[in-house]
Amino acid sequence: MRLTTLGTGTAAPSPTRVSAGHLVDVGSTHLLMDCGSGVAHRLAAIGADWMGITHLALTHFHADHVLDLPTLLIAWRWGAIPPRTAPLEIIGPEGTARLIESFASIFGDLVGHPDFPTSVREMAPSDTIELGNGVQLESRPVPHTTESIAYCVRGGGRRLVYTGDTGYDEGLAGWESAHGCDLLLAECSLPDDMAIATHLSPSRCAALAAALEPARLVLTHFYPPVEAVDVRATIQTRYAGPVVLASDGWAIDIEDI
Template sequence: MTFALTVLGSGTVAPSAARAAPGHWVEAGGARLLLDCGAGVLQSAARHGVPWETVTHVALSHFHADHWGELPHFLFALRWGIEPARADPLVLLGPEGLAERLEHLERAYGPWVRDPGYPLEVIELPPDGRRALSGDVELAWTRTQHTEESLAYAVSHAGRRLVYTGDTGPTPTLARWAEGCDLLLAECSLPEDRAMAIHLTPSQTGELAREARCKSLVLTHFYPPMETAQPARGAAARYAGPIAAAQDGDRFVIEA
């Protein structure tokens, strides 16, 4: 059974010629899940041959604009950007406050936001929990140290588990929650000399991976100073497993 991650956006709010804002595409069994939907994610999907129109679920980690700013475009593209227009349902998941934000978007863009011509289910998530997505694919989530509402996600399928940190600062609770995962997709925002409480540096990301005893580590969410900071090397000082510094378009298969 397929279980794979394709990085659509390994960047941040800072415009980059090479990196879209956050977006990560997960194929797991019958689910096609987009984790975050930042600016440039749709173009990146088109550029890298990712069948974005087959999406079944979109899960937002938090409400910073670079993590969900392209959501209206995405919903609109599923209605008007493909032929024939979508009929399959779409499930949109995110922190508490998601429904109210969609009401605001509806006032700005029009009624299609919540009634796009295909069934749209909006699910607000409590701070911790889990639910089935489809078949034997399960989504779990927990709070992170970033904003009031920010969440990390875990996708489980066929005995394997991918954890996406979303945005977070260093916190031991996240390592315990991610314990033993097969692939840890972790934010790695800033170099060591720019460390802050709500993001991770390479060594902090490596420490998270070590404490979580994950089987592999993929770094993402790079602010421009990271382009010359060799993040994989910094993380390797704390974590001995395989590490990749993501580029947009990279695909990682999560093996059994």
């Protein structure tokens, strides 16, 4: 299992961090989790096989997580020759089909009815689905927007958990599927002195990591003010494992951990 953090930024325009998007490769399954502005171009910038994405899973419907969905759907038709023919599965919380219909009402059939086979699979707040090739995706509701979910990806004998956007929550901290995972990819939006109930801060990430005990903690989704504080020092007060403050294009082979 390989993770590439494509977009480690937020809604704040940044010269170095595009909006949220992360690629998980497990064998022939290529899962893009979230797809905010800049993610499509970042895929090209790092030389990723953007045509080869097999599944696209959204955590929630904030613009910084979904706006490059139409960009990619159009790219798969007009962005390369020959155009895409392989099937694509779009996954997300309840409301994902409606979101795509809304995009289609603006951008037309390229988004609503692409030439290649597409399917939309909406996940219940606590759900598990098979992506094929032995890869499973599990969801769990998190406190951010009403539809927001976190994901646990299982495949190749590994487990990766992505919080999406979330506040701190005892339910998430006690999520059995996430406990002891190989890698926890957690949002770290705001410094502690700006903390709000719907996002994580360094000390809340530390508490989450202390509870879930992942083999490795990778942080993402940095609003500019959190870049000015010593995130790592705060994490290390509660969590002794390796901590990475991800950047766009950073990647890790989880087999090598």
